[in-house]
Structures are given as structure tokens and as C-alpha cells.
Amino acid sequence: MPDDSVFLALAHPVRRRLLQLLAGGPRTAGDLAEQFDLSRPAVAEHLSVLRRAELVRDVPVGRQRRYHLTAEPLAEVEDWLHPFEHLWRARLRSLADVAEEDT
Amino acid sequence: MPDDSVFLALAHPVRRRLLQLLAGGPRTAGDLAEQFDLSRPAVAEHLSVLRRAELVRDVPVGRQRRYHLTAEPLAEVEDWLHPFEHLWRARLRSLADVAEEDT
DNA sequence: CCGACATGTCAACTGGGCCCGACACGTCAG
DNA sequence: CTGACGTGTCGGGCCCAGTTGACATGTCGG
Numbered sequence: 001m002p003d004d005s006v007f008l009a010l011a012h013p014v015r016r017r018l019l020q021l022l023a024g025g026p027r028t029a030g031d032l033a034e035q036f037d038l039s040r041p042a043v044a045e046h047l048s049v050l051r052r053a054e055l056v057r058d059v060p061v062g063r064q065r066r067y068h069l070t071a072e073p074l075a076e077v078e079d080w081l082h083p084f085e086h087l088w089r090a091r092l093r094s095l096a097d098v099a100e101e102d103t
Numbered sequence: 104m105p106d107d108s109v110f111l112a113l114a115h116p117v118r119r120r121l122l123q124l125l126a127g128g129p130r131t132a133g134d135l136a137e138q139f140d141l142s143r144p145a146v147a148e149h150l151s152v153l154r155r156a157e158l159v160r161d162v163p164v165g166r167q168r169r170y171h172l173t174a175e176p177l178a179e180v181e182d183w184l185h186p187f188e189h190l191w192r193a194r195l196r197s198l199a200d201v202a203e204e205d206t
Numbered sequence: 207c208c209g210a211c212a213t214g215t216c217a218a219c220t221g222g223g224c225c226c227g228a229c230a231c232g233t234c235a236g
Numbered sequence: 237c238t239g240a241c242g243t244g245t246c247g248g249g250c251c252c253a254g255t256t257g258a259c260a261t262g263t264c265g266g
Binding site: 208210211212213217218219220221222223224225226227228229230231232233234235236 | 237238239240241242243244245246247248249250251252253254255256257258259260261262263264265266
């Protein structure tokens with residue numbers, strides 16, 4: 001039973017969007033908050049969840065705070081996902097093969 | 104904004120475990136419920152979440168109900184994950200390179 | 207046809223996630 | 237030093253997921 005916090009972090013669309021934004025490079029908290037029509041505290045809380053999952057790292061820069069993406073924990077998701085991969089790939093193939101079959 | 108329900112389904116350890124169990128082959132509801140120390144309704148609700156995400160399919164067999172895994176929606180998670188993959192792989196490599204750097 | 211079984215579903219309670227407004231802390235400009 | 241700005245955190249309210257025990261539905265055995 002791995003971390004659970006990573007899967008939990010990915011469960012909310014805002015947090016997934018945050019990760020996508022940070023994939024393009026570091027951003028400040030205010031900059032991130034402006035991307036959503038949410039209050040600053042709300043975004044701060046989402047960032048806190050991401051920080052707990054160690055998916056982001058924050059570095060104080062003057063009176064701003066710069067958030068960096070740390071994608072390593074996502075490897076855990078991929079590891080979990082991997083055993084299933086051949087299942088849906090096999091099924092997608094067989095769907096083409098047995099196109100005459102019913103569901 | 105893809106389905107959201109898939110990520111939500113994966114957010115709970117019981118549901119992830121259910122998927123792993125079903126990866127080994129179809130199982131009945133009661134059989135699945137016995138794997139956890141949870142009430143039947145609890146497991147049924149988890150199964151309902153999985154069904155909503157179209158990750159499982161249930162087929163009545165006599166007075167039992169057989170659950171099958173349908174892994175296709177997991178492809179959505181992999182698709183979302185893929186753009187990040189090179190990030191953590193690159194970082195794991197560079198961690199070895201800059202081992203003398205601090206965090 | 208009747209009782210036992212497998213399962214789904216309902217009502218009610220609880221917990222926690224999500225959101226906001228307000229406040230506190232530290233930093234920069236002058 | 238003082239005031240403005242960027243951020244984090246706190247307190248409170250709202251709502252939904254999760255849990256449980258009890259009940260309803262449908263199926264098999266005799």
C-alpha cells in the first residue's frame with residue numbers, strides 16, 4: 001500500500017491542472033491562483049495537498065513563493081498502472097478482432 | 104477535462120485493491136466483500152463508484168453477481184500521466200549526476 | 207410454494223474535503 | 237520606519253463521500 005497521498009492528490013481536477021501548469025515551469029503562488037476563479041486560500045490548500053504528496057516544492061523568493069514541480073512520485077502511479085496496461089491494450093486489439101461479437 | 108470519475112475511483116485504496124483483485128479474473132460480490140473488513144454496502148458502494156467510472160462490469164449469474172474488470176478507462180490516466188513521464192525520468196538521471204548538489 | 211441465501215438499496219450519522227473572508231507574518235519600496 | 241504587497245493560516249459553513257444496520261428484491265433448494 002503505497003502512499004495513497006499521490007492518488008488522493010490526483011483526484012481533484014484543480015490539483016491536476018496545477019501540476020500541468022507547473023510542468024511548464026515554476027510559478028508563483030499568486031500566478032497560480034489567478035489561473036482559477038478560486039480564492040487564494042483554496043488554491044493554497046490544494047498546493048498543500050500537493051506538497052504533502054511531495055509533488056511540488058516551494059522556494060521562497062523575496063516576498064513571493066515559487067512552486068516547482070517534482071514529478072517523481074508520479075512514478076508510483078505509473079508503477080501501479082503498469083500491471084493493467086496489457087489488459088486494456090489486449091482488449092482494444094480484441095475489440096477490432098471480434099468486431100462482429102456483441103458486448 | 105476528461106472524466107474525473109476515473110481519477111476519483113483510483114483515489115481510494117479499497118477501490119484500487121478491488122481493481123487489482125479483479126485483474127486476476129472475475130469475482131462475485133460476496134467474494135470481493137470478504138477480502139476487506141468492511142460491510143457489504145460499503146463494498147457495494149465502492150463497486151458502484153467503479154461502475155460509474157466504467158472500470159468494472161457486473162453480470163448476474165444465478166443469485167450471484169459476477170464482476171469483470173474493464174481496464175480501458177485506465178488508459179485515460181496513462182494519457183494524462185505521459186507528459187510528465189520524461190520529467191521524472193530526467194530528474195532521476197540528473198539526481199545521479201548532481202549527487203553532490205544539495206536538495 | 208416456502209425458507210434460506212446472495213446482493214442491492216435505503217435512511218441516518220459522521221467525517222472530511224472544499225470553499226471563503228479575515229487575520230498574521232514576512233518582505234520590499236520609499 | 238512605515239506602508240503596501242504577496243502568502244500562509246485560521247475559523248466557520250457547506251456539501252458529498254463513506255459507513256453502518258435494516259429492509260427489499262430476486263434466485264436456488266427441497
